Amino acid sequence: METILIEGQNGKSTIIVDERFEEVTKYLPKKKHFIITDKNIEKYYATVFPEAPFFSINPGEPSKQLGYIESIYRWLLENNADRNSFILGIGGGVVCDIAGFVASTYMRGVEFGFVSTSLLSQVDASVGGKNGVDLDGYKNIIGTFTQPRFVLCDTRLLKTLPHEELVNGFAEMVKHALISDIKLFEQLEHDCIALLNLNQPEISKHIAESIRVKASIVTADERESGIRKLLNFGHTWGHAVETLTGISHGKAVSIGMEFACRLSMEKGLISNRDYLRIINLLQSFGLPTCMNIEPSRVFKTLVKDKKRNANSIDFVLLMGIGVPKIETMALEELKKFAE
Numbered sequence: 551m552e553t554i555l556i557e558g559q560n561g562k563s564t565i566i567v568d569e570r571f572e573e574v575t576k577y578l579p580k581k582k583h584f585i586i587t588d589k590n591i592e593k594y595y596a597t598v599f600p601e602a603p604f605f606s607i608n609p610g611e612p613s614k615q616l617g618y619i620e621s622i623y624r625w626l627l628e629n630n631a632d633r634n635s636f637i638l639g640i641g642g643g644v645v646c647d648i649a650g651f652v653a654s655t656y657m658r659g660v661e662f663g664f665v666s667t668s669l670l671s672q673v674d675a676s677v678g679g680k681n682g683v684d685l686d687g688y689k690n691i692i693g694t695f696t697q698p699r700f701v702l703c704d705t706r707l708l709k710t711l712p713h714e715e716l717v718n719g720f721a722e723m724v725k726h727a728l729i730s731d732i733k734l735f736e737q738l739e740h741d742c743i744a745l746l747n748l749n750q751p752e753i754s755k756h757i758a759e760s761i762r763v764k765a766s767i768v769t770a771d772e773r774e775s776g777i778r779k780l781l782n783f784g785h786t787w788g789h790a791v792e793t794l795t796g797i798s799h800g801k802a803v804s805i806g807m808e809f810a811c812r813l814s815m816e817k818g819l820i821s822n823r824d825y826l827r828i829i830n831l832l833q834s835f836g837l838p839t840c841m842n843i844e845p846s847r848v849f850k851t852l853v854k855d856k857k858r859n860a861n862s863i864d865f866v867l868l869m870g871i872g873v874p875k876i877e878t879m880a881l882e883e884l885k886k887f888a889e
């Protein structure tokens with residue numbers, strides 16, 4: 551078992567890797583507990599907490615509609631939740647986003663924690679204190695920065711996770727290596743098969759390493775005014791691909807990372823050899839690196855997504871594996887590259 555600490559202006563958060571999820575009661579403060587989960591998780595894991603009332607959302611992003619969230623506030627009210635209650639989210643990124651948002655706004659904020667059940671949420675979504683819900687097609691447009699009291703990551707839970715969802719998490723793990731440390735990247739190359747098979751100790755080691763990368767970035771810049779932007783590597787292009795095609799987040803980010811690496815190569819920042827090495831690792835995890843979609847359409851979606859009238863964009867590039875760089879690029883330059 552390992553613990554990783556995040557100390558932000560908006561509170562402290564302890565991330566516990568490789569604790570059995572049944573042990574979550576050790577971390578729960580003596581308060582009235584309310585569980586938010588989803589219907590897939592409920593059938594596997596919610597039964598260990600028979601005494602707490604729970605609200606089970608339909609799995610998936612559509613449940614993040616602000617209108618739907620009202621029904622969760624009502625449920626809390628009906629069950630007499632007050633300032634002294636504690637909300638426990640058990641689930642993947644969607645549950646963590648919803649539970650964190652509801653907890654940080656209900657009665658101006660009640661304490662909360664997560665049992666993170668998907669690889670994506672263990673290495674990314676549940677770490678960092680951001681939460682959010684969607685409005686009128688804008689993702690995470692309403693939300694807060696509030697740290698959960700704890701995040702418990704039990705790697706055994708990944709055994710029931712569909713393979714497609716697992717692959718999404720590997721995209722963020724590769725991202726964390728690319729923006730932080732070539733050694734971590736080399737370890738991913740070395741351990742790829744073991745990770746795909748969820749072998750121990752590799753899976754626990756890599757989850758903890760990946761969380762450490764994110765935790766140190768978030769601790770340095772909780773509100774994304776500077777280096778937290780590095781976490782957007784692959785996401786500027788990737789989000790547009792996700793919006794346009796509806797493919798899963800991890801796959802879209804993989805396409806986005808390929809784009810950012812190609813751009814870095816064309817600008818002479820990384821070698822062709824590094825570029826190919828990165829593509830190779832993404833593909834080894836079963837992630838796509840190209841797609842039959844016109845780049846000019848992705849560019850248009852990207853510009854629309856920005857919502858602001860900016861004519862430049864902060865794009866994360868690489869100067870080497872493990873050496874990221876935030877470059878303010880004129881949209882015109884990006885457009886040329888996307889043609």
Ligand code: ADP
Nearest residue numbers: 590609610642643644667668670671707710711
């Ligand atoms: P994310 O990929 O951001 O974590 P979700 O919260 O939507 O996104 O989770 C992805 C899908 O995987 C959902 O359908 C969810 O119910 C399911 N899921 C999450 N964790 C597990 C698990 N441990 N076992 C089985 N299914 C899971």
Ligand code: ZN
Nearest residue numbers: 722785799803
């Ligand atoms: Zn992401």
